[in-house]
Amino acid sequence: MxxxxxxxxxxxxxxxxxxxxxxxxxxxxxxxxxxxxxxxxxxxxxxxxxxSKEKLFEMIFKEASALFFSKINGIIDADIPLFDKIENFCSAYIDMLLQNPYLPLSVLNEATKQPQRFKQKLWKNREQIFIKFAHEIASETQKRKIKSIDPAHLFMNMISMCIFPFIARPVWMISTGMDENEFRAFVEERKKTIPQFIIESLNK
Amino acid sequence: MxxxxxxxxxxxxxxxxxxxxxxxxxxxxxxxxxxxxxxxxxxxxxxxxxxSKEKLFEMIFKEASALFFSKINGIIDADIPLFDKIENFCSAYIDMLLQNPYLPLSVLNEATKQPQRFKQKLWKNREQIFIKFAHEIASETQKRKIKSIDPAHLFMNMISMCIFPFIARPVWMISTGMDENEFRAFVEERKKTIPQFIIESLNK
DNA sequence: GTCTATACTCGGATAGAC
DNA sequence: GTCTATCCGAGTATAGAC
Missing domain, CATH: 1.10.10.60 (Homeodomain-like)
Structure with a gap:
């Protein structure tokens, strides 16, 4: 048995x-x-x-950073219209961040403070996640469906607006006076407001 | 003499x-x-x-975080049209960040890892920098000059797009293959692309 | 596998000569 | 004010009993 x-x-x-x-x-x-x-x-x-501490850290960190970066792939790769993709991306990414609020600061920290280790040990086999996305933007632009925009900037804008609030949370909470619940509600709202904001900007 | x-x-x-x-x-x-x-x-x-190390740190940190937050006040307070203000803000803020690229990660880190100390010792007499900005947005919305938007989200979007690239720099450089000069050029471009992006979204 | 006790190392802090 | 030498606590790591 x-x-x-x-x-x-x-x-x-x-x-x-x-x-x-x-x-x-x-x-x-x-x-x-x-x-x-x-x-x-x-x-x-x-x-x-x-x-050792180092070994334990690497174990945790590889798994965590994989989560940080890989969740995106499925969404970016999906075969759906661009605007839907943007909506899905923001929504899914913010959901993931709500479940792992410390993840981005931690990953970006290690990448900054130990760039060698990060590149060699912790950044293995990462996909070029935004290449397909960039092609899609370029194609939509050419077809004159959206306003012309540099894909790199658009992608940076999108991930900035999704991720940054989680990194800046303590400062934001102090300066706005939000409590935990209000902050949570605020980022929940952003699942909708970010795509809206982006799409308004892209629409001809 | x-x-x-x-x-x-x-x-x-x-x-x-x-x-x-x-x-x-x-x-x-x-x-x-x-x-x-x-x-x-x-x-x-x-x-x-x-x-002590602690004392030295506080000295450095207070000055640095003051820079991080106070540069904004002058611009936000200026008596000029909203769109000009957004352009000035992004441009001046990115300039400041180019001169202090490690500042945001450092400030946000300490705010996260030592929230008590941050709130008590390092966050003294900070202005509620975005309150006036929020009023201005609300007023423009009421006057139907721009699309309706929650000021908190707009403000968060703006600072996210300005600051996040500096925090994410190492990861961004690895995943895009940019070198130092290309990255610098990229964020220089953002002085223009961010305001454009925002204004396109707000314009009726 | 899990514990207690201890060794070793690193780094912040101090004493004291100059 | 600046140095060398040293202390000492904190924190990682290991030895060895159970």
Whole structure:
């Protein structure tokens, strides 16, 4: 008889704890003790499972950054009209960010502070996610369906408007006086307002 | 006779070195040794001038974040038409960011990782920079001069598009294959493309 | 596999000579 | 004011008992 899997193995607990601590504090700021505490074990056991802090970090980080970048591919690749694609992209991406609010800051941080490691160890086999998107823009522009625009700028605009609020959240909350719930509602709204804003700008 | 000021006092050198190291590595990642090296002195002297790492950091950070937020006020407060204001804002802000490319990531990081300290020590007397802007949008909307839009979303869109490229630079450069010069040219272009993009969207 | 105890290292901070 | 030498805490990593 197959044993019913109790899913919270020690390894699972460690990975979960490590993810939250690393994403929140970054590699330099994270403490093995915090990870151990959060996992309900001691430091020694961390090293038993994952040789070193560096190794543990890479494990977490690869998975996290894969999520950050790969979710997009399916949507960008889909064979649907451009405007629908923009709507789907913003909506799906913001949903993902709502579930992983610390992800972008963490990824961009490591890319900035340890560019070598990022490029070599953490940035393997990434798709050129916006190339197909760029072609699509160029084609629509040529067909005179939308106003002429540089695809790179449009793409940058779109991801900026989706991601930045999550990075700037604490400052935004302080300066607007929003609380957690209001902020959540605000970014929920953005699933609609961003595509609207973009499409208004592109429409002839 | 007034003594000619030789401007590179030790204190100046320390502050300059500390600024670049802190902005690049963040509080947790920065090393006093690196700051000392870059300033051409030794660690002991750092402590002679600025009691502790924490103190030095706060000094640098307050000044830096003041720059980050206060440059905006003058532009937002100016008594000129809305569209001109948007153009001026993007242009001036991107110029400032070109001169301080690490600033936003650093500020937003500390706000995220040490929210208490940020709110208490580093976020003193900040203006509610976007309140006047919001009123102006509301007024233009009522006068039916522009399409109706929530000022909070518009403001967030604008700062997102200006700031985010600087935060995402390393990832963007890797995934597009841009080099330093191309990236610089790209954000220079954005001084024009962002206002265009916004104004196209707002225009009736 | 999991723990306690401890070794080792790095880096912030201080003492004291000049 | 500036240096060398040193201290000491924090935090990663390991040894070894259970």
């Amino acid at each position: 197959v044993k019913i899997q109790k899913q919270d193995t020690t390894e699972q607990k460690i990975l979960g704890a490590a993810k939250s601590v690393f994403l929140e504090k970054g590699m330099a700021g994270a403490r093995m003790q915090d990870i151990a505490d959060k996992a309900g074990i001691n430091k020694a056991l961390l090293h038993y499972y994952f040789k | 007034v003594k000619i000021q030789k401007q590179d006092t030790t204190e100046q050198k320390i502050l300059g070195a500390a600024k670049s190291v802190f902005l690049e590595k963040g509080m947790a990642g920065a090393r006093m040794q690196d700051i000392a090296d870059k300033a051409g002195i030794n660690k002991a002297l750092l402590h002679y001038y600025f009691k």
